[in-house]
Each structure stands twice: as structure tokens, then as C-alpha cells.
Amino acid sequence: MIGRRKVLLQISAAGLAVAAACVGARAEDTIKIGAAYELSGNFVSFGAAGKRGVELAADAFQGRVAGKPIEIVFKDNRSDAQTAASAINELLQHGVKYLVGPASSVSIAASIPAWRQSKPLWVASGATTAIEEQLGQEPNLYHIYPYTYDYQRATAAALKTILPAGAPIAVIYADDNYGRSSLAAVRKYVGEAGLKIVAEELIRPGANDLNPTLTKVRMARPQAVINLVQAADLITLAKQIQIARLNVPYLVSGGDVGSVEWQQSVGDAQEGWIGVTPFALGAQRAGDSRRADIFPPQDEWEKRFKDKYGFPPNWNDAAHYTAAAMLLLALDQAGGDDPQKVSAALNAMDVQTPMGRGKFEKINNTLHQAFSDALVFQRQGGRNVVIYPKDVATGAAKSRG
Known part of the structure; x- marks a missing residue:
């Protein structure tokens, strides 16, 4: 009896070893x-x-x-x-x-x-x-x-085709890695495009009241605002820009402008916003x-x-x-x-x-x-219109005012 039990235990152990090996093989596959x-x-x-x-x-x-x-x-x-x-x-x-x-x-x-x-x-x-x-x-x-500088290079090049030389530009940037690192690229390429930054305004991620920032931007009287803000914060910003009736001809941001989530969240506030993207629908x-x-x-x-x-x-x-x-x-x-x-x-x-x-x-x-090249598009009548580069453009930029 003891010998039979020993044999059964040995068989069971061998069976477990085979099962474990099979499981291991499946996991490795x-x-x-x-x-x-x-x-x-x-x-x-x-x-x-x-x-x-x-x-x-x-x-x-x-x-x-x-x-x-x-x-x-x-x-x-x-x-x-x-x-x-x-x-x-x-x-x-x-x-x-x-x-x-x-x-x-x-x-x-x-x-x-x-x-x-x-x-x-x-x-x-x-x-x-x-x-x-x-x-x-x-x-x-x-x-x-594309990297931040690829985005901002394309943004500045597009604005150069829209605005007169020396046109005033305001920048709203988030106090995070994206906002701060993008700011340096904006300064570089906006300057090279012959445009002039007249205001740089910092906002905190998750801030609910952006009116003080928008008041300062209004006082600077820019012809375009470059918004270095993403996701939920850009939704808040777009809505409050509309409520404040900030009369700036061109509002620019990144790829969020092309996302269904952002568009659905901001509704008709999206009209006229300019985005930058490596993919155009x-x-x-x-x-x-x-x-x-x-x-x-x-x-x-x-x-x-x-x-x-x-x-x-x-x-x-x-x-x-x-x-x-x-x-x-x-x-x-x-x-x-x-x-x-x-x-x-x-x-x-x-x-x-x-x-x-x-x-x-x-x-x-x-x-x-x-993928370092970016396209610049504008929301016009509920759709994306590519405005830069000209060789792939599907339309021209339109002023919000």
C-alpha cells in the first residue's frame, strides 16, 4: 500500500510538472x-x-x-x-x-x-x-x-502667411512640462517669422477662473493668441474665451482642436480655432x-x-x-x-x-x-480646413472677428 501510494504521488508530481511546463510554454508563446x-x-x-x-x-x-x-x-x-x-x-x-x-x-x-x-x-x-x-x-x-518645436515651427510659419510683419502675438501657457517647454519654441519661431510677442500669461492646470488672464490678453490687443494648454484645461479656456467675448482674430492651439472630445465639449466655441497636427481627417x-x-x-x-x-x-x-x-x-x-x-x-x-x-x-x-512634419488646420463650419502648408491646403484661414 505504501509503495502504491508512493507511485501515485510520483505520478501526480510528474503530472503537475508537465502541466506547469505546458502553462509555461503557453505563456512564453x-x-x-x-x-x-x-x-x-x-x-x-x-x-x-x-x-x-x-x-x-x-x-x-x-x-x-x-x-x-x-x-x-x-x-x-x-x-x-x-x-x-x-x-x-x-x-x-x-x-x-x-x-x-x-x-x-x-x-x-x-x-x-x-x-x-x-x-x-x-x-x-x-x-x-x-x-x-x-x-x-x-x-x-x-x-x-512631431516634437514641440516641430509644432511651433509650423504654427509660426502659418501665422506668417496670415498676419502682417510685426503683428502682435499673445501666449497663454500652462504651468506644466508641455506649457513651459513649448514656450521656448514659440519665442524662437515667432521671432524668426517676424512677428512680435506682446504678452505671455501663465495659467495653473485645473484653474476654474481664467478671467484675470483673459483681461490681460485683451489689454495687449494681439492679433493671435497661441495657447500652450491641453486636454481639460483647453476646454475650460475655450469656453471662457467665448463667454468673455475675447475679440482676437486667430486662436491657435495643438492637436486637441481636432479631437471629437474637445469639439463636443466646447460646442460652437470651437469655430475659428486653429490646430496643428501630423494627421488631418x-x-x-x-x-x-x-x-x-x-x-x-x-x-x-x-x-x-x-x-x-x-x-x-x-x-x-x-x-x-x-x-x-x-x-x-x-x-x-x-x-x-x-x-x-x-x-x-x-x-x-x-x-x-x-x-x-x-x-x-x-x-x-x-x-x-x-513623422516630424505637421499640418495646420482651422475649424470652419464644423469641419477641419487645412490652411498650411499651401501645397496640401484645402482652404484659407478666416478671422474670427
Whole structure:
């Protein structure tokens, strides 16, 4: 009896070992991608778009690359600096070797120290500040998005075509990483465009009463206001500008102006606002004929997005789709879960995407940079009209007054 029990115990132990090995094999066969996004908090509109883009990219690959299933591990960083770092740490503990997200510059800046612990391959999108100076020379960083200075260069160039030489410009900037770092670029490019900054006004993130700031701007009598403010704060600012009847011919901000969330939140206050974006809804980009399943013509890609989510994509949706799709394509081309081979595939990649040509190059201080050119558009009659550059413009700028 004792001998039989010993045999049964040995068989059971062997069975458990085989089961554990099978589970381990299944876990190893799954390719995990960490996705830390602002799924709540002040930048939720950015993070929600990032999540949509990643989900749609996974759909395009039918949930598999190199014959292996994909697991997208989403973490909510709650638009909070401390939580952003914790989210990255949790993903690394989960065994991820690849990262996409977050969507805001503030969250990305807060994520950098945690990322440095093991430096997984990071395809970062949406970071217009912070990441270049700190991580630009890192070989495991692949950056998909124009930087702040790319945005402000395009903004100043567009304003130069609209306003007379020496025209007065006011700047409203948020007391955060995005606002402060963008201000330096605005000063540089506005000056080079022959325009003159006559007021620089700081606002605190989350502030409810912006009337004192708007009063100072009114007194400066600018012909344009460049607003270095994002997400929920830009909603508050746009509404209060309308209520205060601030009679400035041109109001300029970033990509938020093109987002459905911002437009729905501010209603008719959106009319005449100018935005800057690497993706313009309705542009006729041809797509990539070699991988039309992943990067179809833009109108078809927009239809896929709308069929899934019920509304058209914005610049953040397109950017994070592109980031995730290029990473997944690199994994597929590398034949599996080998970061060095995936990195080599990203280095060699040259595809046509909803954002334009997707090819990583060394640009300024970033070893792997794609998509540096930005389009400038204006909200006119409830739609985006591209006003700069002229070779792709679909209309001319109109004064709000």
C-alpha cells in the first residue's frame, strides 16, 4: 500500500510538472505589449484615443504576430505622475519587453525613471516634450510624433502667411512640462517669422477662473493668441474665451482642436480655432500597397475606425494606431519575441501610414524619429480646413472677428 501510494504521488508530481511546463510554454508563446495610458484623470481624452489606436492595430493583425498570440496589457496611469511611474513598474514586473503609450508629455516624462530600470523597447507616441532631451540617444526608444518645436515651427510659419510683419502675438501657457517647454519654441519661431510677442500669461492646470488672464490678453490687443494648454484645461479656456467675448482674430492651439472630445465639449466655441497636427481627417494618403491589410488608404482606414467606434478618428487615434502597428509589424517580421531582431526590423522599416511615411531616422537629438512634419488646420463650419502648408491646403484661414 505504501509503495502504491508512493507511485501515485510520483505520478501526480510528474503530472503537475508537465502541466506547469505546458502553462509555461503557453505563456512564453504569448507576446506581451505593455500599454500604459491615461484612462482616467485630466488627460483621459488622450489616453482613451491611445487605447483605441492600439486596439485597432491588434485587430488589424487579428491578434497574432509571427504565429503567436498578442496580449496587450493595459494599465491606467490616471494622468498622475506618481501613478505613471507605478504603471510602468507593474508592466515590467508583468514581463513585458515592449511598450507603447502613454499619450501625454506629462505622463511620459513621469514614466522615464521607471523605464530606465530595464529599458524595454519603447515605441512612444504623443510625446512632444521631455523625451528627446532625456532619451533621444537611447537605442531602445522609437519616437513617433512631431516634437514641440516641430509644432511651433509650423504654427509660426502659418501665422506668417496670415498676419502682417510685426503683428502682435499673445501666449497663454500652462504651468506644466508641455506649457513651459513649448514656450521656448514659440519665442524662437515667432521671432524668426517676424512677428512680435506682446504678452505671455501663465495659467495653473485645473484653474476654474481664467478671467484675470483673459483681461490681460485683451489689454495687449494681439492679433493671435497661441495657447500652450491641453486636454481639460483647453476646454475650460475655450469656453471662457467665448463667454468673455475675447475679440482676437486667430486662436491657435495643438492637436486637441481636432479631437471629437474637445469639439463636443466646447460646442460652437470651437469655430475659428486653429490646430496643428501630423494627421488631418480626410487627407488622401495612399496607404501601403505591400501591407494594405495594416496600412490601407486613409479613407479606408478612417472607415475601419468609424465602423468600430462610431465616430471618426483624431490625431491621437492615428498616432497610437501607427505606433502599435509599426511595432506589431516589426515583431511579425522578426519572427517572434526577440527585442534585438525587432529593433533591427524597426530600423529597416519604411511604410506608408495614416500619419504619412513611417521611416525612423536620426533627426536632431533623436536616434529613431518618424513623422516630424505637421499640418495646420482651422475649424470652419464644423469641419477641419487645412490652411498650411499651401501645397496640401484645402482652404484659407478666416478671422474670427
